[in-house]
Amino acid sequence: QKEVEQDPGPLSVPExxxxxxxxxxxxxxFQYFMWYRQYSRKGPELLMYTYSSGNKEDGxxxxxxxxxxxxxxxxxxxxxxxxxxxxxxAMSPIxxxxxxxxxxxxxxxxx
Amino acid sequence: xxxxxxxSRYLVKRTGEKVFLECVQDMDHENMFWYRQDPGLGLRLIYxxxxxxxxxxxxxxxxxxxxxxxxxxxxLILESASTNQTSMxxxxxxxMGGNTGELFFGEGSRLTVL
Numbered sequence: 001q002k003e004v005e006q007d008p009g010p011l012s013v014p015e016x017x018x019x020x021x022x023x024x025x026x027x028x029x030f031q032y033f034m035w036y037r038q039y040s041r042k043g044p045e046l047l048m049y050t051y052s053s054g055n056k057e058d059g060x061x062x063x064x065x066x067x068x069x070x071x072x073x074x075x076x077x078x079x080x081x082x083x084x085x086x087x088x089x090a091m092s093p094i095x096x097x098x099x100x101x102x103x104x105x106x107x108x109x110x111x
Numbered sequence: 112x113x114x115x116x117x118x119s120r121y122l123v124k125r126t127g128e129k130v131f132l133e134c135v136q137d138m139d140h141e142n143m144f145w146y147r148q149d150p151g152l153g154l155r156l157i158y159x160x161x162x163x164x165x166x167x168x169x170x171x172x173x174x175x176x177x178x179x180x181x182x183x184x185x186x187l188i189l190e191s192a193s194t195n196q197t198s199m200x201x202x203x204x205x206x207m208g209g210n211t212g213e214l215f216f217g218e219g220s221r222l223t224v225l
Binding site for chain 1: 115151152153156
């Protein structure tokens, strides 16, 4: 079993749809939870981060962490074609030298 | 604007060649990392460094070595390239003790070994 599981997709949605991306994990030591966005032929960029459990909202994006279920989610409201990218979940214990990544979900938002 | 620069975006090498991948960051970060990214496997850590001349093995160090002679520069070396090292290589840096754990990535070096 992988330490971080993420459905690689691909996921295709129409413009304006609500997108839900998810990851599960097995290591209860993880404290920082992040979502990175990676456009084609580019490096990943941090999109959202959450410390421990709870929700965090930033514009059209909401990150949720449920540590009791070892489950994290990223919601994208009113999705746009510019949201088309690969989304990677990542998590680490206090020491960020041990960050673990999911496989990434490839999202396409069609106009 | 913060930047991590990987000098080679695309490389094609032959089996057995020695390969150098260079990475430079301009953010004065202490930590630097080398990952490889493969479809379905995500990012896997090869090596990281938390200070000049210091290095630590990641999850998949076999077949790789690294060098950090200056704080801003972290090099990945493939002593004798093999076809199973064909991959996307990503360099990243982060601030020691940074409270978000954010990694800043370069744009990647796509290596093909024939």
